[in-house]
Amino acid sequence: MRVVLAEDHALLRAGLTQLLEAKGFTVLHAVDNLPALERALEDPAAEAAVVDVRMPPSFTDEGLRAAIAVRARRPGFPVLVLSQYVEQLYARELLASGEGAVGYLLKDRVSDVAEFVDALRRVADGATVLDPSVVAAVLERRRDSPIERLTDREREVLALMAEGRANAGIAQALVVSEKAVAKHINGIFAKLDLPADTDDHRRVRAVLAWLKV
Amino acid sequence: MSRWPEHDVAARAGRWEATGYAALHVLLLAPLVVVLVLTLVSAALVVVWVGVLLLAGVLPVMRVLVGWHRTMSGRMLGAPATAPYLPLPGGPIANLQVRAADPMTWRDLLWILWAVTLGFVVSLLAVVLLLGVVTWPVWWYGVGPLMRARACVDRALLTVGRTEHLERRVQALTESRAVVVDHSAAELRRIERDLHDGPQARLAAVSLSLGLADDLFETDPDAARRLVNDARSTSSTALGELRDVVRGIHPPVLADRGLTGAVSALALDMALPVELALDVPRRLPAPVESAVYFTVAECLANAGKHAGADQTWISLRHADGVLRGEVGDDGRGGADPTSGSGLQGVAARLAAFDGILSVSSPAGGPTVVSWEVPCG
Numbered sequence: 001m002r003v004v005l006a007e008d009h010a011l012l013r014a015g016l017t018q019l020l021e022a023k024g025f026t027v028l029h030a031v032d033n034l035p036a037l038e039r040a041l042e043d044p045a046a047e048a049a050v051v052d053v054r055m056p057p058s059f060t061d062e063g064l065r066a067a068i069a070v071r072a073r074r075p076g077f078p079v080l081v082l083s084q085y086v087e088q089l090y091a092r093e094l095l096a097s098g099e100g101a102v103g104y105l106l107k108d109r110v111s112d113v114a115e116f117v118d119a120l121r122r123v124a125d126g127a128t129v130l131d132p133s134v135v136a137a138v139l140e141r142r143r144d145s146p147i148e149r150l151t152d153r154e155r156e157v158l159a160l161m162a163e164g165r166a167n168a169g170i171a172q173a174l175v176v177s178e179k180a181v182a183k184h185i186n187g188i189f190a191k192l193d194l195p196a197d198t199d200d201h202r203r204v205r206a207v208l209a210w211l212k213v
Numbered sequence: 214m215s216r217w218p219e220h221d222v223a224a225r226a227g228r229w230e231a232t233g234y235a236a237l238h239v240l241l242l243a244p245l246v247v248v249l250v251l252t253l254v255s256a257a258l259v260v261v262w263v264g265v266l267l268l269a270g271v272l273p274v275m276r277v278l279v280g281w282h283r284t285m286s287g288r289m290l291g292a293p294a295t296a297p298y299l300p301l302p303g304g305p306i307a308n309l310q311v312r313a314a315d316p317m318t319w320r321d322l323l324w325i326l327w328a329v330t331l332g333f334v335v336s337l338l339a340v341v342l343l344l345g346v347v348t349w350p351v352w353w354y355g356v357g358p359l360m361r362a363r364a365c366v367d368r369a370l371l372t373v374g375r376t377e378h379l380e381r382r383v384q385a386l387t388e389s390r391a392v393v394v395d396h397s398a399a400e401l402r403r404i405e406r407d408l409h410d411g412p413q414a415r416l417a418a419v420s421l422s423l424g425l426a427d428d429l430f431e432t433d434p435d436a437a438r439r440l441v442n443d444a445r446s447t448s449s450t451a452l453g454e455l456r457d458v459v460r461g462i463h464p465p466v467l468a469d470r471g472l473t474g475a476v477s478a479l480a481l482d483m484a485l486p487v488e489l490a491l492d493v494p495r496r497l498p499a500p501v502e503s504a505v506y507f508t509v510a511e512c513l514a515n516a517g518k519h520a521g522a523d524q525t526w527i528s529l530r531h532a533d534g535v536l537r538g539e540v541g542d543d544g545r546g547g548a549d550p551t552s553g554s555g556l557q558g559v560a561a562r563l564a565a566f567d568g569i570l571s572v573s574s575p576a577g578g579p580t581v582v583s584w585e586v587p588c589g
Contacts, residue, residue, distance in 0.1 A: 060469040085456060085465050088481040089474065108449045137482055 129164030520544025
């Protein structure tokens with residue numbers, strides 16, 4: 001898979017390039033600032049992007065804005081946003097930029113190479129992958145939404161769905177059978193009144209409902 | 214603070230206006246005498262607590278009456294006269310304490326003594342000169358200087374001079390600067406301690422683990438791998454701690470999105486529902502943004518931890534060069550702003566920009582913390 005990588009820190013950029021190349025990705029462009037990133041995202045050969053939030057010229061949230069902009073231009077273009085900080089505010093903005101094919105992770109997660117590469121593949125396949133810390137923060141909130149109708153177990157399943165896990169991954173994390181997971185997921189879909197659609201879209205919608213985007 | 218106004222001859226009051234004020238002075242004699250007597254009586258009765266009640270009622274009335282005269286003297290001289298009272302904290306008891314201790318209250322009393330005696334005679338004379346028909350020529354030429362002379366005395370007693378005004382300003386700035394310097398020194402110590410106990414110690418451990426792993430690489434690859442894994446998880450923890458430290462210094466979302474975005478982000482992170490009313494159309498100076506952000510964060514943290522609230526609300530509004538803000542919750546109230554260091558710390562930060570913070574938290578709630586910060 002051909003990806004665009006944007007990271008202003010030279011050491012991290014080299015490290016990420018090395019990691020991605022080692023895992024079978026082709027790094028088409030490795031850039032360190034916003035104008036270069038915008039040019040790289042114009043490349044029709046690019047299939048996905050891994051983008052740092054903070055970059056030159058203003059060192060604020062240009063990576064995030066570029067990610068949202070490219071998804072407006074190329075709907076469904078897979079983007080994995082990396083940041084030293086995760087903000088629920090930014091997670092919502094990313095999710096609002098179109099259904100699926102989007103990820104938002106703390107930079108530290110890169111240290112678990114297998115997980116990170118898996119997350120990037122899932123984003124490229126159209127899944128939504130949120131950092132566990134965003135998921136945990138949302139779980140802490142009291143809310144008056146259809147989410148209240150879910151059982152504790154269903155909420156655990158939904159949280160893992162938000163982290164972008166497939167049924168097998170959820171079953172493994174909760175130590176239950178995949179069949180049980182599928183049952184819980186159907187319960188979630190029913191309680192959230194999600195229309196019949198492809199399974200992938202319903203999963204994304206469930207996560208969006210949960211974040212109240 | 215407003216610039217000390219220059220006298221403007223063109224804006225001075227004319228003969229008729231001056232005589233009108235003189236008539237008002239005469240009419241207001243009775244209320245002034247009543248207020249003076251009531252104040253003296255209630256001051257004498259303060260030992261029995263009836264006096265306190267009486268004083269709480271009569272002092273605000275006195276301010277209103279004196280305020281009218283202050284306005285009239287300003288109009289006479291063509292330059293507004295401002296009232297240099299100390300800011301009121303909010304609660305009825307605290308307000309009374311501040312009013313009674315305010316040197317301006319004593320000057321007001323002194324002024325009443327002048328206004329019901331000599332001052333009254335001057336104003337009465339101006340009215341009589343007009344009513345006396347044959348004295349009209351004297352009135353025509355005399356009423357202006359006469360009433361301006363009275364207004365000068367009024368003004369001297371009812372406002373503070375430029376020097377005194379500046380002295381007060383210097384005093385206030387010296388105090389707020391001392392508090393801010395103290396506060397930032399304490400913050401630096403806290404940050405140093407947090408870095409030392411957290412990330413610094415962990416990075417030392419990471420480097421130790423990696424050194425050991427390097428040593429064991431050939432002889433015991435399994436142990437080496439375990440050490441590398443340890444190093445990875447320790448560095449993750451160190452990064453998490455660094456994030457917390459940085460958030461405490463200057464939250465990245467504040468730099469990215471300004472006050473409105475950062476306060477919305479705070480609201481999203483709250484476990485309680487938060488109602489937002491934000492009207493800050495443009496970016497404010499960074500130090501003000503930061504001070505206000507930490508004020509909101511502190512208030513929300515208190516509401517979440519202590520108040521037992523079900524609902525909180527935040528309002529921020531920037532208009533006419535003043536940022537007004539408020540954080541409230543429907544919790545149990547009874548918060549004491551002087552007990553915790555948190556609110557005092559943010560109050561000191563706001564004071565550095567001439568901001569004023571007040572807390573209203575009656576037992577049973579609601580708790581409302583509000584503030585005003587002048588900023589262009």
